[in-house]
Amino acid sequence: MTINMKPKTAWFYSLFITALLCTAANATAQVTALSPETKPAQRIISLAPHITELLFAIGAGGQVVAIDDASDYPAAAKTLPKVANYRSLNTERILALSPDLIVAWGSAQSQVVQPLVQLGMSVFFSAPATFADLSTELEQLGELTGHQAQAGVVIKEYEQELGELKLQYQDRTPLTVFYQIAEVPLMSANGSTWMSQAVTLCGGVNIMEDSLAPYPQVNAEQVLAQNPDVIVAADNAELRHWQQWPALQAVANRQLLTVDANLMHRFTTRTTQGIRQLCEQMDKVRHAHAS
Incomplete structure (x- = not known):
């Protein structure tokens, strides 16, 4: 059966399936160290839709300077430059934007970003797999971007919603x-x-x-x-x-x-x-x- 999807949906679907197939080998979030003069990160590139959404959720949206083709939420993200698709990254454009932090999907993009790592760029590998992982990652992103307080609020609301659902069902x-x-x-x-x-x-x-x-x-x-x-x-x-x-x-x-x-x-x-x-x-x- 062929599933008809819009181009952005199709590329995200492909990346999602790739991430799942690679999860066993890359299940832990990692980050290359930010230098003292660039912490917290002020120029961030997001390479996957869930990453873009998490960054905006904790209040770091104003620090995001570029995203991937499939990021479409929140609406404010849609106007940002696009530097990645399912198959590749636009390395030249990424370098031109001078990011101090790149956030990549660890399960699917760990290999494709290696050239950037080798160039000395700071990369955080996002890899939430469980409810608890998402809380941990929100906390990490808060620390990397200087939004610890708002990240804490978001985590509290998220965990409260999970708790309410558990009690209800x-x-x-x-x-x-x-x-x-x-x-x-x-x-x-x-x-x-x-x-x-x-x-x-x-x-x-x-x-x-x-x-x-x-x-x-x-x-x-x-x-x-x-x-x-x-x-x-x-x-x-x-x-x-x-x-x-x-x-x-x-x-x-x-x-x-x-x-x-x-x-x-x-x-x-x-x-x-x-x-x-x-x-x-x-x-x-x-x-x-x-x-």
């Missing part, structure tokens, strides 16, 4: 869930990931939670064997292939759910909005079972 009737990240290749997420944490927070049981790989490539037979109550994906087009198995519980009961990829797959503080949407949809499934 922790006693719900469990539903087995297959969380589909991609259709080709068919990919899911194990229990160590934020997607699986979201399923658990909503009172679900991720059928792939015990997979050895964080983002396993699976086959349809594995899903059919476990016959989940619910299948979740980011697009209705990515769910259509399940219709060829009408006896599958999620298909028979019309329990194929969609989530907003900008909220659930672009891991930022807005992800709590996506989690709430997922929880609400799962609750509708429970109510349908009860009636």
Whole structure:
């Protein structure tokens, strides 16, 4: 099946899948040291959409001098110069902008930025994989940009929202869930990931939670064997292939759910909005079972 996507969406989707495939090898955020005279960073380049969003969230948006092609939130970011796409970086333009900090997606861009590292540029590798990781990274970005106080406020609000969701849904009737990240290749997420944490927070049981790989490539037979109550994906087009198995519980009961990829797959503080949407949809499934 071919999924028709806008160019920016397509490149972000490609980068996202690449990041997932590389996660096992690059799971920890790292930063090359900022020199004393450039700390906190005043000229920052963001190379991925979630990074741009996090920088603006903590109040460092005014220090961002360039972004990647797919960064489109918040609106203020759209006017900034573009210096990267899925395949490459515009090294000449990056050097011309004289950044004192580059923030790259560690899981997908660790190799492509190595020439910049070798030139002595400071690079922070963003790699949040769990709810706790995101809090830690917000704190690190706050320190690097001089926005520790606002980062602290953002972290508190984010963790409070997670706590409220946990209290609201922790006693719900469990539903087995297959969380589909991609259709080709068919990919899911194990229990160590934020997607699986979201399923658990909503009172679900991720059928792939015990997979050895964080983002396993699976086959349809594995899903059919476990016959989940619910299948979740980011697009209705990515769910259509399940219709060829009408006896599958999620298909028979019309329990194929969609989530907003900008909220659930672009891991930022807005992800709590996506989690709430997922929880609400799962609750509708429970109510349908009860009636």
